[in-house]
Amino acid sequence: RYSKLFQPTNIAPKTLSESDTKLSLMSKSQKLLIDMGIIRQSSMGIYHLLPLGVRSMNKLKTMVQKYLTQIEAQEVKMPIIIDGTLWKKSGRWGITGAEVFKIRDRHENDCILSPTNEESVTELMAGLGQLSYRQLPFLLYQVTSKFRDEIKPRCGLIRTKEFEMMDAYSFDESIDTAQNTYERVSMVFENIFNHLELPFIKVLADPGDMGGEISHEYHLVSDVGEDKLKICEICNQGANIELNSNSCPSCGSTSFRQVTGIEVGHTFLLGTRYTLPLECKFTNSEGKAQPLIMASYGLGLTRILAASLELLSTDDEIIWPAALAPFSVCIISPKDGSKEWDVGSVLSWDICKALEQILPDDVILDDRCNQTIGKRLRHARRTGYPYVVCVGKGVVGSPPLLELVCTVTNTIEHFTLPDLIKFFEDFQRH
Numbered sequence: 294r295y296s297k298l299f300q301p302t303n304i305a306p307k308t309l310s311e312s313d314t315k316l317s318l319m320s321k322s323q324k325l326l327i328d329m330g331i332i333r334q335s336s337m338g339i340y341h342l343l344p345l346g347v348r349s350m351n352k353l354k355t356m357v358q359k360y361l362t363q364i365e366a367q368e369v370k371m372p373i374i375i376d377g378t379l380w381k382k383s384g385r386w387g388i389t390g391a392e393v394f395k396i397r398d399r400h401e402n403d404c405i406l407s408p409t410n411e412e413s414v415t416e417l418m419a420g421l422g423q424l425s426y427r428q429l430p431f432l433l434y435q436v437t438s439k440f441r442d443e444i445k446p447r448c449g450l451i452r453t454k455e456f457e458m459m460d461a462y463s464f465d466e467s468i469d470t471a472q473n474t475y476e477r478v479s480m481v482f483e484n485i486f487n488h489l490e491l492p493f494i495k496v497l498a499d500p501g502d503m504g505g506e507i508s509h510e511y512h513l514v515s516d517v518g519e520d521k522l523k524i525c526e527i528c529n530q531g532a533n534i535e536l537n538s539n540s541c542p543s544c545g546s547t548s549f550r551q552v553t554g555i556e557v558g559h560t561f562l563l564g565t566r567y568t569l570p571l572e573c574k575f576t577n578s579e580g581k582a583q584p585l586i587m588a589s590y591g592l593g594l595t596r597i598l599a600a601s602l603e604l605l606s607t608d609d610e611i612i613w614p615a616a617l618a619p620f621s622v623c624i625i626s627p628k629d630g631s632k633e634w635d636v637g638s639v640l641s642w643d644i645c646k647a648l649e650q651i652l653p654d655d656v657i658l659d660d661r662c663n664q665t666i667g668k669r670l671r672h673a674r675r676t677g678y679p680y681v682v683c684v685g686k687g688v689v690g691s692p693p694l695l696e697l698v699c700t701v702t703n704t705i706e707h708f709t710l711p712d713l714i715k716f717f718e719d720f721q722r723h
Contacts, residue, residue: 295623295659295669299344300330300676320517322602323449325611329676331619338446338454345619345676346598350457352617353594354436356488357459360481366432366461371413373438377403379412382570388502392441406440411503411567411589414462418585419573426466426577429585430474434461436594448517450599451555457594464585466575468506468564471586475562478590482511482558485592489614491601494554496522496531497542503589505563512554513600520556523549555600556593563587611677612701620657622648622717623678625669627685629662637684638662640693644682644710651717674700682713 319327326332326346333341342350358368377395380386386403394406407413414433418424439458446452461478465471479495486493493511500508510533512522521534525541526548532538540547567573568584577583598617605612615621624644627637641658648656657678659669666685673681679701687694687707694707697716708716 295657296661298657301333301343302330302672303328320448320451320599320603321606321608322451322599325602325606325675326449326599329611331611331676332450338443338452340450340453342595348619349598349613349617350594353597354457354459356616357436357485357592357594360484360488361432361434361459361461364432364477364481366434366478369414369417369433369435370437371407371410371417371435373407373440375405375407375410375413377405379416379571380405383412383415383567384570385412385502392443394440394442407437408439408441409503409589409591410435410460411462411563411587412571415567415571415573415587418464419568419571423582424464424575424585426575429575430463430465430470432461432463432474432478434459434590448599450595451517451603452519453595456596459592459594461590463588463590464568464573464575465588466577466583466586468586471562471564471588475560475588478588479509479560482560482590482592486511489597489601489616491597491604491614493557494522494524494531494552496524496533496554497536498533498559499535500561503561503563504566505561505588507562509560510554510556511558512556513604514552515555515600515603516553517603518553518555520554522552522554524552526550555596555603557597557600558590558592560590561588563589606677610675610700613677613679615679615701618677618679620678621652621655622680622682623657623659623673623676624648624682625659625666625673625684626662627688628665633684633686633688634662636693637688640688640710641684644684644695644713647710647714648682648717651714651721670698674698680717 331343331346335341393408396404436459438455440455443452443454463474465474496510498508498510522531523534524531525546527546528544530541530543565584568587573585574582575585601614624641626641627633645658666683681698683696685696692709695713697706697708
């Protein structure tokens with residue numbers, strides 16, 4: 294019920310202009326998410342994710358887990374605090390910048406707040422004893438908080454000091470089998486973005502301090518992004534401009550267009566970059582010890598939430614990817630004391646119960662009956678519910694008619710309750 298929902302909206306007084314506030318410094322997604330009570334800033338670059346935000350995040354996590362399970366990835370949970378000795382062994386301790394949170398415990402041991410877990414997962418695998426090639430490949434993943442001491446956090450959830458990330462790690466016996474695993478996980482990334490109906494660009498990238506053989510980034514094109522991407526005009530293949538290549542690596546063309554992107558995913562074919570220094574080995578078919586071939590993969594989940602709103606939303610209304618809306622349906626009951634109240638108040642609960650059978654835990658009833666339907670409809674549109682059922686004047690007719698508003702297409706249809714139920718049964722099937 295909406296009357297019990299924790300959604301502290303943030304509405305600036307109409308007397309204030311953008312020059313009087315910090316509105317002009319906010320990205321579209323940041324302003325909408327704060328204004329509609331979906332996130333709340335705690336401090337610079339650190340945010341609370343409030344109930345509606347948690348619901349959207351959980352939907353995204355569930356989707357990611359579903360696709361990873363299809364390729365037999367296994368979920369683990371690794372420590373957030375990492376022993377600094379591991380990073381010293383891998384060589385990353387001395388080359389990382391100030392963006393890595395380095396701390397010391399009471400015993401003066403160096404530690405890191407996890408920005409990524411290549412060393413941790415490699416140490417885990419190395420500690421199992423020598424694996425057999427028959428046990429490979431292994432593909433492990435986790436969904437957890439990551440930390441980065443950003444010098445200039447910006448755009449709300451797009452660049453923060455703490456963020457939710459899916460990070461996965463694969464271990465193979467050869468570069469050929471590792472390449473095959475790499476392609477399978479890359480296809481999962483593409484399936485996730487396609488499911489979300491987000492137009493993404495996959496580009497060749499510089500592995501940077503992470504190291505390894507090859508690297509790809511996944512971007513959503515947006516003016517608030519920080520990465521400049523070169524897209525080949527002939528074959529449409531792309532590369533981050535950091536690579537400083539003058540010709541397309543796929544077709545050799547020198548004709549490019551440049552776009553700006555928000556990086557939402559990154560993959561690395563690492564080879565033995567971590568397994569060699571951390572002595573993570575397996576026994577091959579000839580009985581010889583060899584270093585495992587490794588790859589790592591990351592999806593920035595909080596960034597995907599925000600970046601999708603940059604692409605899809607208007608300046609005033611959130612438009613979620615359909616699969617990520619906090620609730621798919623919002624039902625607005627009549628105003629208390631209106632002529633439709635006696636019939637509509639009971640009917641609202643009947644609609645809610647019927648739709649909950651079709652869309653479990655995906656329907657919310659706006660029972661704030663002291664407000665007009667119009668005011669609550671504006672609020673529902675701004676929050677981004679894909680469908681809003683208004684129990685209004687039509688319910689006193691014969692037969693009673695319900696108003697269905699599709700906020701994405703900005704269309705209105707009228708249904709009897711049986712027809713409304715059939716509409717959402719068809720919606721769920723597709």
